[in-house]
Every structure is written in structure tokens, then in C-alpha cells.
Amino acid sequence: MVLAAEKNAPVGTAARNWEHDPVLSVEHLTMRFGGLVAVGDLSFDVGRGDITALIGPNGAGKTTVFNCVTGFYKPTEGRIIMRHGPGRQERAVDAVTASGLRWMKEADSGVFLLERMPDHEISHKAKVARTFQNIRLFGGMTLLENLLVAQHNPLVVASGFTFGGIFGLPSYRRAEQAAIDKAVYWLERTRLIDRADDPASDLPYGAQRRLEIARAMCTGPELLCLDEPAAGLNPRESAELNELLKYICDEHKTSVLLIEHDMGVVMEISDHIVVLDYGVKISDGDAETVRTDPNVIAAYLGVEEEEEIDVPEVLQDVAETLGEAEKSGSKPKAKAASRSSAGAGGRAKASKPATGTKKTKRTTRGTGKGDKA
Numbered sequence: 409m410v411l412a413a414e415k416n417a418p419v420g421t422a423a424r425n426w427e428h429d430p431v432l433s434v435e436h437l438t439m440r441f442g443g444l445v446a447v448g449d450l451s452f453d454v455g456r457g458d459i460t461a462l463i464g465p466n467g468a469g470k471t472t473v474f475n476c477v478t479g480f481y482k483p484t485e486g487r488i489i490m491r492h493g494p495g496r497q498e499r500a501v502d503a504v505t506a507s508g509l510r511w512m513k514e515a516d517s518g519v520f521l522l523e524r525m526p527d528h529e530i531s532h533k534a535k536v537a538r539t540f541q542n543i544r545l546f547g548g549m550t551l552l553e554n555l556l557v558a559q560h561n562p563l564v565v566a567s568g569f570t571f572g573g574i575f576g577l578p579s580y581r582r583a584e585q586a587a588i589d590k591a592v593y594w595l596e597r598t599r600l601i602d603r604a605d606d607p608a609s610d611l612p613y614g615a616q617r618r619l620e621i622a623r624a625m626c627t628g629p630e631l632l633c634l635d636e637p638a639a640g641l642n643p644r645e646s647a648e649l650n651e652l653l654k655y656i657c658d659e660h661k662t663s664v665l666l667i668e669h670d671m672g673v674v675m676e677i678s679d680h681i682v683v684l685d686y687g688v689k690i691s692d693g694d695a696e697t698v699r700t701d702p703n704v705i706a707a708y709l710g711v712e713e714e715e716e717i718d719v720p721e722v723l724q725d726v727a728e729t730l731g732e733a734e735k736s737g738s739k740p741k742a743k744a745a746s747r748s749s750a751g752a753g754g755r756a757k758a759s760k761p762a763t764g765t766k767k768t769k770r771t772t773r774g775t776g777k778g779d780k781a
């Protein structure tokens with residue numbers, strides 16, 4: 409097996425695809441929701457053929473970045489460049505930027521400015537596919553139908569936008585068979601072929617996650633964005649997911665950008681990790697660089713922030729709350745509990761070790777989150 413760090417490495421150097429061959433570049437991205445800066449002046453690259461992980465504590469801005477990349481949000485500021493074909497293609501990028509166009513395509517290459525494009529063009533033209541933190545399948549449709557719906561665009565074109573399909577023209581029948589073949593291929597790859605005719609909602613959770621990935625792959629993406637693909641999976645399912653993602657990268661040359669809290673998954677499969685905290689990049693590099701970065705450790709443990717609370721103060725709050733509750737004969741309310749859970753971060757899944765530190769961080773982020781994609 410090819411080690412992640414060796415993949416595509418020029419002889420004698422470590423592989424850093426994101427530096428010399430980025431499929432995606434996020435440049436000075438800012439996303440504001442009213443007064444809240446969810447992402448502030450963020451820049452990073454995603455290497456072609458790499459698995460890149462976007463990590464950070466809860467509320468760090470990861471999903472907001474995904475929503476900007478996939479067109480669910482229009483960024484307040486910044487440029488998001490998607491590239492087909494090798495290299496940075498700087499002249500093409502400058503030309504599209506200056507022209508006011510959304511994209512420019514040549515034979516095997518293309519440059520797409522995603523912040524200018526509506527979401528359907530981002531998936532169809534720029535070939536960026538995504539899955540969601542909350543699974544979004546068509547529950548009443550079979551697995552096969554879910555994968556055919558994902559191939560709606562080529563089928564509509566092949567049908568001549570209606571009549572070819574109605575009259576069953578040979579070109580449409582060929583396109584339809586190709587769509588079925590592709591769906592069957594991905595059902596096999598995701599080990600779901602035996603359930604092809606079952607409704608998607610009948611699948612167990614882990615299988616639904618695989619079906620989402622299969623559906624995204626049916627669109628033939630250059631970049632696959634996965635929002636917490638390992639959430640809710642057991643260790644065996646997580647290991648299978650790792651294999652599937654490596655397969656997608658190695659065999660299909662699809663680049664993967666994933667948000668993930670499961671550090672086992674992230675550290676094992678990622679070529680490149682970008683760490684956010686409070687919408688700002690705090691670390692960027694390979695797994696070893698990030699794992700040992702003091703900024704990352706501090707962010708995950710919730711220390712060294714501008715606003716801190718003393719543990720004795722929290723304990724006093726607890727004592728007061730319990731005292732009040734005893735007097736009134738009621739159950740203690742969550743006043744102190746909520747404070748202390750905020751202090752524990754309320755943020756990352758990475759467990760906070762029981763340290764003897766005197767201070768603990770208070771999470772002060774806005775909570776006015778709207779519907780989360």
C-alpha cells in the first residue's frame with residue numbers, strides 16, 4: 409500500500425500536493441453572520457489527490473467553510489478557486505478573476521471561481537460533490553434510485569430534455585444503462601449491492617453514510633467534500649470508511665476534503681490537515697506537524713484564551729446553586745452545570761484530560777445558528 413505521505417512525492421522530497429498542485433484554493437475567506445465572524449480571512453489549499461481534513465473544536469467554522477465552498481453560502485469576502493487539470497494555473501486564474509466570468513474551461517483544464525457560482529453549477533460544472541452532517545437521502549426511494557437521481561443531469565441531456573427519454577431513443581437508452589452501471593458499481597464498492605432495491609430509510613446508520621458517499625461519487629466529482637462521515641459509526645465501520653476513502657483517492661483520483669471529529673480517522677488517512685479555531689486557521693500541515701502543534705493542543709484542551717474562568721469561582725457557583733435548591737426543596741438547576749460544561753469546551757470530542765490546571769476556558773461563541781446544512 410502507498411503511504412499517504414509518499415503519494416505523488418517528487419523523488420527525494422516529501423509530498424506536499426497542496427503546495428504545488430492544489431485542486432482547491434480558499435483565499436482570504438470571510439463569512440459574517442450579522443456581527444458574528446464565523447470565518448475570518450481564512451486561506452488554505454487542498455492538494456490534488458490528497459485526503460485533506462478540516463478540523464477544529466465545535467463552532468470553529470468548519471461547516472461554514474464547506475457551505476461557502478459548495479455554494480450554500482455566498483462568502484462575505486474572499487476567493488475560492490477550483491481547478492481541473494494540474495498545477496496552479498495562475499494565468500487562467502488571473503484571467504477569470506479579471507474578466508468577471510465564473511469559470512474558464514479548456515480541453516483538460518479549467519478554473520472555476522466558486523464564490524461567483526450558484527450551488528448547482530458548483531456540483532455540475534466545477535465537479536464538487538458533498539455529503540451532509542445530517543444524512544440527506546431520499547428515504548422512500550430505493551438505494552438504486554437514489555444513485556440514479558444523482559445522475560439526473562447527464563440523463564436529462566441524453567433525453568434531449570424530454571422526447572429522447574419518452575420515445576426511448578438509442579442514445580438515451582445507452583445513457584440510462586451507463587447510469588445504472590455506475591450506480592451498481594458504487595453499490596458494490598460500498599457493499600450495498602444486496603440491498604439495491606430496499607428503501608434507503610431501511611438501512612442502518614453506517615450503511616446510510618456509505619450510500620451518501622456512493623451517491624456523491626455517482627456525480628463524478630473532482631473534489632468530494634464530506635461533513636463528518638465517521639459520525640455515529642462504530643470502530644469497524646470507521647475502519648471500512650477509511651478503506652473506502654483511500655480507495656476513492658487512489659483508484660479514482662478524486663480529492664477528498666473532510667470535516668471530522670474522530671481523530672483516529674483524521675490521523676490515519678489524512679495527507680494534510682488544516683485546523684481552525686474561532687474561524688481562524690491555527691495550524692496547517694501533515695498529521696505529525698499538526699499533532700504536535702502547541703496551538704492545536706491548546707485549542708482542543710480549551711486553555712490559554714482571552715477569557716477564562718477560575719475553577720474556585722465555578723465551585724462557589726455550584727455550592728450556591730445547590731444551597732438555593734436545598735432551601736426551596738427543588739432540584740438544582742443547571743446554572744453551574746452549564747457554566748462548567750462550557751468551561752470544558754463544549755467543543756471538541758477530544759477528551760479533556762483531568763488536569764490540575766487552575767483555569768478553564770469559557771466558550772463565548774454566539775449560538776444564533778440558523779439551519780445547518
Ligand SMILES: Nc1ncnc2c1ncn2[C@@H]1O[C@H](COP(=O)(O)OP(=O)(O)OP(=O)(O)O)[C@@H](O)[C@H]1O
Pocket residue numbers: 441444445446464465466467468469470471472473773774775776777778779780
Ligand atoms: N446560518 C448561520 N447563522 C448564524 N450563525 C451561524 C450560521 N451558521 C453558523 N453560524 C455560527 O458560525 C459559527 C461557526 O459555526 P460552524 O457550524 O461553521 O462551526 P463548526 O466548526 O462546523 O462546528 P461543529 O463542529 O459543531 O459542526 C458558530 O458560532 C455558529 O453558531
